[in-house]
Amino acid sequence: MDDILAQVLNGCKLAGELEGCLATLANQPQLLLSSCEKVVDTFNKVIYSLSLQTSQHLVLGEPLHGGPRLGLTMGEGSSSHGFMQPCMDVMNQENEIGGLGIGGGSSRSMGMIEFGFSQSVEDVDVFGRRGEAPVTGGRISDEPSSSHKPSSRKRKDGAGARTMRVAAPRIGNTEIPPDDGYTWRKYGQKDILGSKFPRSYYRCTHKNYYGCEAKKKVQRLNEDPYTYEVSYCGEHTCQTSTSPLVISSLPPPPVTGATLTPATSLSTSINLGSWFSREVDSGRVPAALPSSETPAGRDGDYPVADLAEVMFNSGSSGSSMDAIFNSKQEHWKG
DNA sequence: ACCATTTGACCCGG
DNA sequence: CCGGGTCAAATGGT
Numbered sequence: 001m002d003d004i005l006a007q008v009l010n011g012c013k014l015a016g017e018l019e020g021c022l023a024t025l026a027n028q029p030q031l032l033l034s035s036c037e038k039v040v041d042t043f044n045k046v047i048y049s050l051s052l053q054t055s056q057h058l059v060l061g062e063p064l065h066g067g068p069r070l071g072l073t074m075g076e077g078s079s080s081h082g083f084m085q086p087c088m089d090v091m092n093q094e095n096e097i098g099g100l101g102i103g104g105g106s107s108r109s110m111g112m113i114e115f116g117f118s119q120s121v122e123d124v125d126v127f128g129r130r131g132e133a134p135v136t137g138g139r140i141s142d143e144p145s146s147s148h149k150p151s152s153r154k155r156k157d158g159a160g161a162r163t164m165r166v167a168a169p170r171i172g173n174t175e176i177p178p179d180d181g182y183t184w185r186k187y188g189q190k191d192i193l194g195s196k197f198p199r200s201y202y203r204c205t206h207k208n209y210y211g212c213e214a215k216k217k218v219q220r221l222n223e224d225p226y227t228y229e230v231s232y233c234g235e236h237t238c239q240t241s242t243s244p245l246v247i248s249s250l251p252p253p254p255v256t257g258a259t260l261t262p263a264t265s266l267s268t269s270i271n272l273g274s275w276f277s278r279e280v281d282s283g284r285v286p287a288a289l290p291s292s293e294t295p296a297g298r299d300g301d302y303p304v305a306d307l308a309e310v311m312f313n314s315g316s317s318g319s320s321m322d323a324i325f326n327s328k329q330e331h332w333k334g
Numbered sequence: 335a336c337c338a339t340t341t342g343a344c345c346c347g348g
Numbered sequence: 349c350c351g352g353g354t355c356a357a358a359t360g361g362t
Contacts, residue, residue, distance in 0.1 A: 186339060188354060201353070205338090217353090 004046055011042035041181045163231040165221070182236060184216060196222050204236060212236050 018025070018035045025032040184202035192199045197220035204212040213234040221227045 193351060
């Protein structure tokens, strides 16, 4: 929880900084956009984390239908924004960032995301895996021969699945599931009985490097093609906690303390940092958009980097994903 | 060449 | 046996 709170603070801080730079950013829509995304991402993380820890039903919004959707959705490949939108809304509504209503009670009012918990949703148990070998679930292990049994090929009790509903972009590519701030790699798709739309399976892109076992399933609802039901399973051991490194030079937090707490909450403040850097690298690509995340940021389309620099003055040199995750993973872990 | 998605096959639980 | 989850070869993009 501390971490989460710290993250919230970070988000607030970011928002504050954004506010401070508004004048400057006013002329740079792109920068403004990217900075807003940062803030949103930060809160998305919080939401995600909360969804993991809480068993509450976080309703961030209604599936919307005719709702304002995609403000940010620009054409294709920007699916990711769907998720953020709600957050932004929240920010706006709460005006004083300090008190996001993200917590439990806040129901709706945001936009289109609805977090829930698997337990109530039928899919839930899907991802459960046997408690054993984390990283290599199945055959990944290189020994075909000895492969007695993949072991984790099927569902077990997915006690930890969290599900949420997210509105899909109504324009542009509506097939792309919303981005939740993490980068996912699709590893399968299946037609599900009774569902008009196939279900897509994703796992954390960094699974290979850091054994992050987070997974998620994305499925469009029959009743509402514009709404996705996303089920998360497993926690991110890669990014969530994020690490300090990248943004080593966060400016003295306007928001007092809270931001950096030594060890434990290392994650938090840092989180943001890494987030930034990370996003910067990847140019913030939609999760669903596979190719999206590439290790060392490739596309520089987004001025994010600039933003980051401006805001954090962080020349944080080469922050490769590896660097980021390396440090991270140690601090986090369930 | 590398990496991500696609897609059919495989495997397992119910 | 069926449905769902995962694997991995094939394919495509950068």
